Amino acid sequence: MSELLLDIRNLRLSFFTPAGEVKALNDVSLKLEEGDVLGIVGESGSGKSVTAYSIMGLTVHPGRIIGGTIDFNSHNITEMTEADMRMMRGNEVSIIFQDPMTSLNPVYTIGNQIREVIMLHTDKNKAQANERAIELMELVGINEPIKRLKQYPHELSGGMRQRVMIAIALACEPKLLIADEPTTALDVTIQAQILELMIELKNKLGMSIIMITHDLGIVANMCKKIAVMYGGKVVEYGTTEDIFYNPRHEYTKGLLRSIPKLNDKEHKKLIPIEGTPVDMLNPPAGCPFAPRCESCMKICISKMPEYVDVAEGHYSACWLIQKEAFEQGGETNE
Amino acid sequence: MGKYVIKRVLLAAVTLWLVATITFALMNLVPGGPFLSEKTPSEATLKALNEKYGLDQPLIVQYKNYMQKAIQGDFGPSLKQRGRMVKQIITTGFKVSARVGGLSILIAALIGVPLGSVAALNRGKWIDNVIIVFTTSGIAVPSFVVSTVLMLVFSIMLGWLPTYGLSSPLHYIMPVAALALYPTSYIARLMRSSMLEVLGQDYMRTAKAKGLSQFAILFKHALRNAILPIITYLGPLIAYTLTGSFVVEKIFTIPGLGSDFISSIINRDYTLIMGTTIFLAFLLITMNLVVDIAYKIVDPRIKLK
Amino acid sequence: MTDKKKPLSFQLDVSDFLPAEQEEKQSLVVMRKSVSFWKDGLRRFSRNTIAMISLVAIILIMIFAFVVPYFYPYSYEQQIRGSENLAPMQYSQQELELKENGESVFPHILGTDSLGRDTMIRLMMGSRVSLLVGIVASILVLLIGSTYGAIAGYFGGKVDLIMMRLVDIIYTVPDILIIILLMVTLKYPLQELAYSSPAFEWINTVGVGLICIFIVFALLYWVGMARIVRSQILSLKEQEFVTAARALGASHGRIIRKHLLTNCMGTLIVTTTLQIPSSIFTESFLSFIGIGVAAPMPSLGSMASTAIDGIVSYPYRLLAPAIMISLIILSFNLIGDGLRDAFDPKLKN
Numbered sequence: 001m002s003e004l005l006l007d008i009r010n011l012r013l014s015f016f017t018p019a020g021e022v023k024a025l026n027d028v029s030l031k032l033e034e035g036d037v038l039g040i041v042g043e044s045g046s047g048k049s050v051t052a053y054s055i056m057g058l059t060v061h062p063g064r065i066i067g068g069t070i071d072f073n074s075h076n077i078t079e080m081t082e083a084d085m086r087m088m089r090g091n092e093v094s095i096i097f098q099d100p101m102t103s104l105n106p107v108y109t110i111g112n113q114i115r116e117v118i119m120l121h122t123d124k125n126k127a128q129a130n131e132r133a134i135e136l137m138e139l140v141g142i143n144e145p146i147k148r149l150k151q152y153p154h155e156l157s158g159g160m161r162q163r164v165m166i167a168i169a170l171a172c173e174p175k176l177l178i179a180d181e182p183t184t185a186l187d188v189t190i191q192a193q194i195l196e197l198m199i200e201l202k203n204k205l206g207m208s209i210i211m212i213t214h215d216l217g218i219v220a221n222m223c224k225k226i227a228v229m230y231g232g233k234v235v236e237y238g239t240t241e242d243i244f245y246n247p248r249h250e251y252t253k254g255l256l257r258s259i260p261k262l263n264d265k266e267h268k269k270l271i272p273i274e275g276t277p278v279d280m281l282n283p284p285a286g287c288p289f290a291p292r293c294e295s296c297m298k299i300c301i302s303k304m305p306e307y308v309d310v311a312e313g314h315y316s317a318c319w320l321i322q323k324e325a326f327e328q329g330g331e332t333n334e
Numbered sequence: 335m336g337k338y339v340i341k342r343v344l345l346a347a348v349t350l351w352l353v354a355t356i357t358f359a360l361m362n363l364v365p366g367g368p369f370l371s372e373k374t375p376s377e378a379t380l381k382a383l384n385e386k387y388g389l390d391q392p393l394i395v396q397y398k399n400y401m402q403k404a405i406q407g408d409f410g411p412s413l414k415q416r417g418r419m420v421k422q423i424i425t426t427g428f429k430v431s432a433r434v435g436g437l438s439i440l441i442a443a444l445i446g447v448p449l450g451s452v453a454a455l456n457r458g459k460w461i462d463n464v465i466i467v468f469t470t471s472g473i474a475v476p477s478f479v480v481s482t483v484l485m486l487v488f489s490i491m492l493g494w495l496p497t498y499g500l501s502s503p504l505h506y507i508m509p510v511a512a513l514a515l516y517p518t519s520y521i522a523r524l525m526r527s528s529m530l531e532v533l534g535q536d537y538m539r540t541a542k543a544k545g546l547s548q549f550a551i552l553f554k555h556a557l558r559n560a561i562l563p564i565i566t567y568l569g570p571l572i573a574y575t576l577t578g579s580f581v582v583e584k585i586f587t588i589p590g591l592g593s594d595f596i597s598s599i600i601n602r603d604y605t606l607i608m609g610t611t612i613f614l615a616f617l618l619i620t621m622n623l624v625v626d627i628a629y630k631i632v633d634p635r636i637k638l639k
Numbered sequence: 640m641t642d643k644k645k646p647l648s649f650q651l652d653v654s655d656f657l658p659a660e661q662e663e664k665q666s667l668v669v670m671r672k673s674v675s676f677w678k679d680g681l682r683r684f685s686r687n688t689i690a691m692i693s694l695v696a697i698i699l700i701m702i703f704a705f706v707v708p709y710f711y712p713y714s715y716e717q718q719i720r721g722s723e724n725l726a727p728m729q730y731s732q733q734e735l736e737l738k739e740n741g742e743s744v745f746p747h748i749l750g751t752d753s754l755g756r757d758t759m760i761r762l763m764m765g766s767r768v769s770l771l772v773g774i775v776a777s778i779l780v781l782l783i784g785s786t787y788g789a790i791a792g793y794f795g796g797k798v799d800l801i802m803m804r805l806v807d808i809i810y811t812v813p814d815i816l817i818i819i820l821l822m823v824t825l826k827y828p829l830q831e832l833a834y835s836s837p838a839f840e841w842i843n844t845v846g847v848g849l850i851c852i853f854i855v856f857a858l859l860y861w862v863g864m865a866r867i868v869r870s871q872i873l874s875l876k877e878q879e880f881v882t883a884a885r886a887l888g889a890s891h892g893r894i895i896r897k898h899l900l901t902n903c904m905g906t907l908i909v910t911t912t913l914q915i916p917s918s919i920f921t922e923s924f925l926s927f928i929g930i931g932v933a934a935p936m937p938s939l940g941s942m943a944s945t946a947i948d949g950i951v952s953y954p955y956r957l958l959a960p961a962i963m964i965s966l967i968i969l970s971f972n973l974i975g976d977g978l979r980d981a982f983d984p985k986l987k988n
Contacts, residue, residue, distance in 0.1 A: 056543055089545035097543075102536040107558050107634055116554075117544040152634040168544065290659070299655035323656045349811040356817065360824040470976075474969035476920055478927045478943055479961040486954050577815045581927055585947065596928050599823055607823070611816050618813040 004071075005176060005208050006032040006055065011068035013047075013054055020281050024050045024063065026232040032225075034175070037202065037209045039219030039240075041255070042229035048212045051229070052178045055210075056095055057085040073175065091121040094169035098181040100161035104153040110164055111149030114171060121172045136167040141197060159190035163197070170201065178210045183218070195221065216259050220244060225313075228252045231288025238314030248316040251289045287319065295320060339627055346619045353615040354404060358397055361604050400608075409609030414601045420609035423594055428613070430500065431583070431590035435575050438510050442517035442571070447561065449518070450525025454533060454560075455552070465522065472519025477578035481512040481585040498587035509586045513578050517571045524567055529560040565629045569622035576614065676982075680905065683981040690977025693970040700967060704767035712745040713757035715764040716935040722747070723755040727955060749959050753949070758942075762959050765939040768932055769919045769967055772849065776856040776918035781911045783857060784864025789895050791865070792872030803869065806862045818855045818921065822930045825851045848932040852922055860914070867910055871903040905982035913975035916968040923964050939964040 013025040025047045032038045040048040053059055055070055057077060070077040072093065077085070097103040104113060114133040118124055124132060130149065137145035140163040153161055162182060169177055179198065183191035199222060202209055211222055219226050219240065226243045228236040228251065236249040247253045254273040275292035284290060290300040297319055305317045308325075384390045391399075403410065409420035453465040488508060489497045496505050532538065533556060541555040579592035587593070591610065598606035684690060713719075722731035727750045734744045749758035791802040826847055833842035842850055875881065876899060884894050900907070925931035926940030939960040946957035 058539060058542060060539075086545045086547060089543055091545055095543045097536060097540065099536055103540045105537040105541070105555050105559065107562070108555075116546070120545055154634070165540070168540075296659040297656050298659050301659055319656070326656065345807055346811065349808050352808060353812055353817070357820060360820050470972060471965070471969060474916070474972050475965045476923055476927075476940075476968070478924070478940070479965055482943060482947055482950065482957050483961060486950060486957060490951055490954070573813055573815070576813075577924065580815075581924065584928065595819075599819060600929060602823075607820070611820060614816055615813050619811055622811060 003034045004031060005034045005036075005073060006030070006210075007069075007071040008051070008055070009069050009071075011051070011054065011065065011070060013050060013059065013063060013065050016062045016064065017281075022281055023283055024232050025054070026283065028068070028229075028232070028234055030227055030234065030237070032176070032208055032210065034208055035206055036225060037211060037223045039211045039213065039223035039226045040229060041213060041216060041219055041226060043214055046229040047232040048229050049180055052095065052180055052210060052212055055176075055178065056089055056093055057082075058089075058095075087121075090117045090168075090174075091172045092174050093176045093178065094172070094174040095178040095180060096162070096165050096169050096182045099185040100158055100165050101185065103165055104161055106153055108152075109149065110151055110153065110156070114149075114164065114168055117168055117171045132171070133167070136171055137164075139170070139201070140164075140167045142167070157190075158186050159193060162186060162190075162194055166194075166197065166201070170205070173205065174207055176208045176210065178212070180212045181214070182211075184213075184215075198222070216244075216255060228255070231283065233288060233317065235289065235318070236316040238311070238316075242311065242314040246310070246314070248310050248314075248321055249289075249318045250293045250295055250320065252316075254292075254294075287317070297323070338630065342623055342626060346623045350612075350616055350619055353619075354401065354612050355397075357608050357611045358400060361608055362393060362396075404612060409612070410605045412603055412606050414598075414603040414606070420606050423606060424591065424609055424613050427589065427591035427594040430588060431579055431592055434500070434506065434509055434513065434583075434588065434590060435572075435579055437506065438513035438575055439517055439568070439571065441510065441514045442521055443564075445514075446518045446521025447525050447564070449522040451529050451552075451557070451560070453522065453526045454529035457530065465526070469519035469522045469526075472515050473523070475515070476581075477512055477516060478581040478585065480515050481508070481582050484508045484512055485585065500588055505586075509582050509588060512582050512585075513575055516574055516578060520567070520571060520574075521564060524564055525560065528563050529556065532556050532560040535559070562629070562633050565625060565632065569618075569625040572621045572625075573618050576618065676905075680982040684977055687977040687980065689973055690981075693973040693977070696966065696970045697974065700766055700963075700970070701770060704763050704770055708760060708763050708767070711760050711763070713747075713760045715756065715760050715937055717756065719751065719755040719757070721755070722751050724753055724953070725751040726953075750953070750955065752945070752956065758956065758959060761937040761942060762939075762963060765937040765942050765960060766963055766967065768849070768936065768938045769922060769964065772852055772922040773915040773919040773967075773971070775853060776860065776922075777911050777914040779853060779857040780861045780864050780914050780918075781907065784861035785868045785900060785907060787861065788865035788868030789872050789900060792869035793876060793891065793895050793899065795873070795876075799869070803866075806865050809859060809862045810866075812859070814859045815921070815924075817859060818925070819928075819930065821855045821858070822848075822851050822925060825854065846933055846936055848926075848930075848936070852925065852931065856918055856921070860918070864910055864914070867906060868900075868903060871906055872899050875899050875902050909975060909979045909982060912971065912978055916971035916975070919964070919968055919971070939967075 008028060008030040011025050011028040012023070015022040015024055028047065028051055030038070030040075030051070040051065042048045050059070050063070054065060055072065055077065057080070059065065065078055068078070072088075077088075080088075104110075111130065111133055114136060115126065115129040118129040118132050119126070122129075133149060134145045137148060142148055142160060142163050148156070148160075148164075153164075156164065166182075182198070183194050186194060195218060198209070202222075209222070211219060213219060223240055226238065226240055227234045228243065228249065230251045236243065236247065236252045238246075243252060244256065247256055251273075254271075257271040258273060273292060284301065286299070286301045286303050287293070287305050290296045293300065300319050303319075305319045305322065307315045307317045308321045309315045310321060381390075400410075407421055409424075412418045412420050412423060415423065449465055449469070453462045456462045485497060485508060488495045495508055496502070499505055500509075538551065538555060541551045546554075576592070579590060580596050581592075582588070583590045583592040584596055591614070594606065595610045595614070597603075598610060708715075719731070721733045725731060725747050727748060728746050729750060730738065730744065730746070738744050747757050747759065749762060751757055752761070787802065787806075791799045791806075829842055829847045829850060832839045833847070872895075881894060881898055884898050889897070922931055923938065923940035923943075926938035927944045929941070929944065931940055932938040942960040943957055943964070946953065946960070950957055
């Protein structure tokens with residue numbers, strides 16, 4: 001059994017906007033073991049990016065963590081000082097952002113931006129940092145690294161820029177790499193290349209990865225565990241097999257129905273999930289998915305479902321699971 | 335890039351030629367010519383004067399002669415300041431104006447940039463509001479109001495500062511302050527919105543995710559990006575400062591180009607009007623050109639072809 | 640994992656598991672009322688306290704400048720003998736005598752100038768000139784600039800290239816120099832025109848100075864507006880509703896007026912509002928250096944200019960026009976900023 005690297009418990013985070021409190025995260029709990037790849041899946045506004053940013057201490061104003069703990073490497077991040085957080089960022093935990101076109105500073109060279117993080121967290125001088133930068137660029141598959149060092153971001157393609165972002169993230173050999181939709185802004189062919197690169201790097205370097213995406217195809221390829229988020233909650237958590245072959249939450253089922261399968265014999269119609277995401281300013285008292293759920297029951301609207309273990313390491317929060325148990329006789333009633 | 339520079343230089347040359355031609359045409363449009371407004375000189379004197387200044391020749395010849403000389407910086411003699419050449423007046427006046435104006439813009443940049451940055455970093459807090467109020471008033475108050483009120487308070491009521499001339503450093507305080515208020519406020523407002531935009535950029539998040547200190551994030555990553563657009567506004571600002579200098583120099587009796595220009599208009603000193611207009615137009619157009627090209631060079635996002 | 644994940648950890652009822660009604664589900668979906676662009680913008684604008692205060696200030700100044708003078712006992716050109724150089728609220732000897740005789744004498748609230756003219760009424764007329772210049776010049780700029788920009792943007796290609804090259808040139812012309820030159824040279828031809836034929840007598844009514852200002856502004860200040868409108872039209876004309884209108888056989892003029900210009904209304908309003916203070920600024924500057932509005936018509940700029948000569952003895956004569964001009968420009972700026980925030984947040988800088 002490998003070591004527990006990240007343990008998020010009951011994390012609650014709100015944005016205090018002039019219009020009111022937006023409850024972005026509502027009791028989020030997640031675990032990640034060393035060397036594992038965790039996929040966080042959900043649509044825009046489900047809280048997946050906010051979760052990732054809170055691990056890095058990147059929560060932006062007016063957002064504030066109002067409850068819960070984040071243990072990284074047995075240190076509670078929520079209680080760390082800003083100086084300690086800085087030591088950790090880019091060093092032990094790194095992040096790759098969604099849009100490589102805007103994530104690099106346009107007025108500095110690629111070399112400058114890679115060197116910056118190396119020189120910040122190690123005692124390498126400029127020449128040594130340069131060497132390391134070239135090494136990193138080779139590692140992430142950037143051709144002609146020496147020439148690229150002197151180039152500005154706008155001179156590189158989107159895929160190349162994302163490789164630079166990966167190089168920056170990997171510069172200090174982090175224990176945890178967070179990838180926040182790293183391929184969403186890229187062309188499909190480039191997407192595949194970047195994903196391949198990430199799998200390759202993971203095997204080579206052995207760090208843990210949190211992969212945030214709305215694309216179930218990506219997590220199926222890369223991840224061992226999957227957390228499905230909806231309305232600021234983890235609605236289902238399990239291994240990739242659990243989620244794909246035995247989904248228990250209606251939202252997970254809906255997600256799976258909405259992606260095309262190549263191995264389907266007959267041409268099944270894709271079924272989109274109807275409706276719009278919840279209004280986080282006035283979250284419903286019950287299950288956040290209730291208004292869009294086809295099997296919505298009376299209780300779903302009034303009460304928040306609790307987590308139910310459906311198998312070892314596979315849990316979900318859906319009243320339907322409890323309904324089944326209830327109909328089977330309710331002998332587990334305590 | 336080369337193509338851009340050539341295009342801009344050509345445009346500037348055409349504009350300058352246009353301004354010179356318009357000036358020449360307008361000056362000759364004035365009914366009766368330049369000498370009529372004087373105490374009706376006798377027929378003979380008028381003829382002699384016209385001959386002396388070459389005004390008896392056909393207009394097109396006058397235009398050709400004037401343009402030829404103007405290119406060499408020779409704008410002929412002043413009509414009202416006997417014995418002085420326009421070029422001479424411009425050179426002396428410009429030295430004074432450039433000192434006051436340059437100082438004002440320098441001070442404006444040195445105060446405006448930090449002011450705008452501080453406001454942006456404290457968005458919505460009281461200090462931001464104070465700066466907004468100050469800068470909004472700063473661009474609303476015309477320079478003649480600032481100058482006269484400064485003079486009223488600091489010279490007449492308090493007696494701290496001298497009212498006219500430029501004979502000591504103390505003399506510079508009020509004119510420079512009056513001239514700098516507008517550009518300071520303008521730069522601060524621009525800097526605030528530019529900084530706010532930069533602070534919201536993705537690369538600022540990247541910088542934070544690298545573990546950089548707040549100081550490094552601001553000074554290395556934010557400031558450089560935020561300050562770039564300010565450069566493009568230096569051109570128009572120089573023009574504004576020039577406009578301001580007309581009144582500020584008049585109020586504080588500073589012997590600069592601005593007061594020369596105004597008095598030449600009031601005295602109807604046509605050669606001086608033409609000379610100053612062309613010179614100032616040349617100055618402004620060149621400044622705009624230099625600023626625009628400098629921006630393209632400084633900003634690496636613009637591809638150098 | 641934890642003990643909280645036990646099924647049926649509390650009492651449940653069968654009825655709880657009945658399918659929910661559609662209405663119940665709907666009640667959870669908070670529908671925000673959709674509001675039109677104008678309503679939304681106006682709502683945001685009216686919530687902007689600073690902009691609303693400025694709007695009230697401008698309305699008050701307008702009443703002060705356009706309405707109050709009709710009820711005011713003095714006129715701006717009336718020189719009251721013996722009442723020269725009065726301080727605020729001071730009465731001259733003869734006025735005091737009149738008062739003793741039981742006649743009512745309206746006080747000189749801001750005193751009188753060296754010619755015995757009431758400063759208050761001159762301040763009103765000066766404000767009127769400023770507002771008039773600002774608003775008329777901005778409307779001229781709006782009309783010329785938007786027409787020019789719309790035509791250039793709509794037709795594109797060579798038309799656009801030639802039209803915009805002209806704009807580029809005018810844009811680089813140092814406007815203040817040309818304005819001063821034109822003001823100096825236009826004055827005499829205009830005056831002659833006014834005297835030569837009765838058809839042009841209105842020139843004298845409006846004043847040569849004012850007309851000069853309008854001509855000059857109309858000639859030079861429209862280029863900024865033209866640029867903004869052109870770039871908006873360029874992006875708008877690619878959109879489907881324009882293609883649709885074209886397919887339905889609408890004429891160019893109709894497409895420009897009905898479909899394109901209405902869609903950049905927000906920008907037009909904001910740019911025009913922000914043009915007002917800048918025109919007022921220029922007018923007061925010109926009057927201050929002595930080539931703006933001609934005497935005896937007062938202007939805030941010329942009032943300030945004459946006040947400088949007597950600044951030691953009569954400082955209040957300077958302060959009144961100085962405060963008024965700053966207040967007018969500031970209010971228009973703030974209204975413009977408020978409108979921009981409400982209707983056109985993209986337009987910032």
